[in-house]
Amino acid sequence: MRKNHRKKWTALSLSGVLALVLSGCTAQELNGYMPGLPGTTDVGDMTATFWVNSWVVLLAIGFFVWGLIIWATVVYRRRKNEVGLPVQMRYHMPIEILFTVIPVVLVGGFFAFTARDQAIVEDNWAADELDVRIEVYGKQWAWDFNYLEVEGSQYDGDVYYQGVQAVELRDAEGKTTGEVDYGQLPTLYVPVGANVTLDLKSRDVAHSFWVPEFNYKEDTIPGKTNEFSFVAEREGVYIGKCAELCGEYHSMMLFQVEVVSEAEYNDYIQSLRDQGNTGARGDEYNRELDNPGTSVPVIQHEEEEH
Incomplete structure (x- = not known):
């Protein structure tokens, strides 16, 4: 009986210590x-x-x-006082x-x-479940976004945004500070609580769309479309980057994802429309369309007059 009583107190003590440790954990630790x-x-x-x-x-x-x-x-x-080796087992x-x-x-x-x-x-939204569809193009070394119209959706679309490479900040002497101008980063706008699907594509070489705080990334492959569906549940600004080595300025291929309210999202789409960025900038702007062929070029000569 005494032994069982000791076990009970030991278990209670361990439970208390465990509860105390867990209660002190931050959200990041949990x-x-x-x-x-x-x-x-x-x-x-x-x-x-x-x-x-x-x-x-x-x-x-x-x-x-x-x-x-x-x-x-x-x-x-x-x-x-023990000597030699212990008994050996095969x-x-x-x-x-x-x-x-x-x-x-x-x-x-x-x-x-x-x-x-x-x-x-990787199970994407069905057509009748989708709220927002955005084409994301990776390119050396920035990002383009096409906000496409979704039938029956309460969110506006059918406009485009073309991004530029991250701009480094410089001091008074013209030296780089190691920081970038976040105000000029390509920014992808997403409405909070909406069913979003991203069509991930590439204009030139392989890239990778990665937002660390989303705990997920997906490659953008030339000539192929990958899809990423999600629901952004917390408003805020999240930094994204390319996670596939893609050339000299790979480290500068940064972007932002800004999760906003429905009203702010539609206002942003309208601002792009007011700038004349209507429609989409699709595959016709891909670089591989201009690649040279493998055939020998032939020079056409005009027939000489005799």
Whole structure:
């Protein structure tokens, strides 16, 4: 009875310590130190949850293995007055099976959950569910955005924006400060709470559309369209960048995503329309359309008069 009473108090003490530790965690710590905060996007929260749960499982296994190592070190340590080597064993079948089965189960489990979450993230909105559709073109070394009209949507569209490469700030002596002018970065506007699909394309070489705080990225491949669907759940400005080495100024291929209200989004679309940026700047502006062919050029000569 006394032994059970001691166990109960031990369990209560551990529970109290655990509750105290968790209560002191910040939102970023509870998010597994992933970029951004919970509630930024729907897909970002799912990715962060998978990340945190993976670390919990791996840490539990780590503590178990560390415990076995310490236990074996203490129990089978060399005692005073002992000489020679301990009794040797060629193998221990149960342990060999355990050390084989556990990694296989872990790898299979992580693969299954990764495939499940990836399938959910890459499941795009149906035509009757879509609110906003935007064509995103990566180009050396900036971004273009076409805001397309969506039938039945409450959001305006059918305008375009053409971005420029990040502009470095300079001091009075003309030297770069290591900072960029965020006011001139290409900015992608997205209404909060809307079902958004991005059609990701490239005008020249392979790029990658990455917003760290969304916990997701997707490549832009020449001649191919990748899609990324999400719901932005928190208003704010989020920095994005190209995550695929694409040339000399790859590091300057920055952009912003600004999540705004419905009214602000429609006002921005109207401002582009007022500037005359109507329609879209599509594949006809892609650089690979101007690539030379593989045939030998033939010079046409006028027939000489005889």
